[in-house]
Amino acid sequence: MRLHPFRLISVPITYTSGEQIEVYRFSIPVTVLVPLAAIFLQAFLPLRFPFFSVFELPLLVTIFFAVARRSQVAGLMTGALIGLVQDSLTHQPIGLYGIAKSVVGYGASSLGVRLDVENAGARFLLTLFFYVVHEVVFFTVARGLVGLQVAWSWPHEMGSAFANAALALPLFFLLDRLKQKT
């Protein structure tokens, strides 16, 4: 019998079958208000605390919802909507964050189907990885499709990735309390 490569890799940290993976849902107020709160804080806190601009709260919320729901379409739609609203607060063309977060939402939910992402280590690595994916997609679209001059610095990006991954741990812990089992 030939095993799926993902199953081989994820044996220590995943459930052995899809039926055993817990799928969560969220109430409508949580579904609407949590992303809005993340976007609001992202737009408000850097004014008072400039260092906060290294964080990407809407991205963290996208990853959390995508992983918890474990549905690729739901993750994709969540990422697209959050990204589009985030785009609409900027003066850049709408769709830059939308595309980047769509990809992240789809990817995070795809991993969530296969991996156990409930423990802190997995969450840290997942956020680290998807932050870089998000920035790469955003950079590519902004530079390649829109023609914007975007600065890219690996040290800065990796520093931000680690900062976001660190923030994701307590944030996901708080958001876990809003989950509802199906």
Add this chain to the structure above:
Amino acid sequence: METFFSRYRNITILVAILFAQVLGLAVQVRRSSDSQSARLIRVWAVGAVTPFEKSIVWAQNSGSHLWRNYFYLRGVRQENRDLKYEIERLRLEQVRLSQDAAQARRLQALLGFREQFISKTLPAQVIGFSGSELSRAVYIDKGSNDGVKRDMAVITADGVVGKILHVYSSASLVLLIDDQTSGVGAFLEGSRLQGVLSGTPAGGVVLEKIMSDEVVQPGEKILTSGGDRIFPKGLPAGVVTGVSRSSDAFLNIRVRPAANLGKLEEVLVITQQEEKPPPADQNTSLRAVDILANRLPSVPDQPPAEAGHHAADAQFPVPGAETNRATGEKPANAQAAAPGGAPAKKPVTESAVPSSMQQPAVATQAASKPGARKTVTPKPALPPKRSQTGAASPVPSH
């Protein structure tokens, strides 16, 4: 039988969503930047976020106001004393600067300059950030309901901040000068070289379009040139922090913005600008013949009675006249030292100056007397005159 769509349903949806967004991007990029096509989602997003921001800023300001104005009053008396001393010092300085300003306005009037005046401003509170490092813009709590319009200039007491980019009913988006899509007409204060101030992708500010063979020193101040028709001329824009040669024909001039763009709290929106000649009170009495007279030798003294009559009209201290008084000489071309006069000219000799030219000289001489009031109330220094033909001869505008 499993269809293609059901088998690859998720990836198909992903591709469709991405394609739709790429298509949307292409449409937006193809159209002009001020297109209204994407306005609706922006209005919804701003309408959803800004009320919270306004509420928090209001609560924060109220708390701060209450604390500072009702509880934390330590050192207020000492501060009050210091401020009074400062006011006295500034009053003296104001008198001196008023003379310089008046003289500059008269010279501008002679050359037909039209000044830009900030006639109306609207204070606004910064309530939010765009949320993206790529988009350097902030939201203020004033919108179209308050009279804000697109492309209005936004400043602080320190210097220029940006311009209004999008206007909503109760909020507006201000594009900061350090955004890569912004551009402000500016010039170097010392060398008067003109360039364009713009942002960089990394969030810095540079002065562009200065040729590489020019000499620019760090520390030189940069002012707005008014050429962009948004910012009035002469506002502080920044200071040169570094200069290097680039690969093209222009210098790479790095600039530190005059306003602290990282910590904006309150700003002023310039809602009305006027372009007009310098104030009429400064040039009503100036005619070509008066200017010509200033270049001629001065006139003899007037009788004391007449001098005393004109003393009441004196407005400013007259340095030139005081010098003459100290040396015991008669004021030489006193108008030159008065607010309405041109720079001081040669010593006095008797000449064939028309009698109509004598009065201003006497008036200014009277102003130099110790008893003359020193106020800054604008008033014509020279009485209106008629030319020898009897017709008014206004200063020709260029």
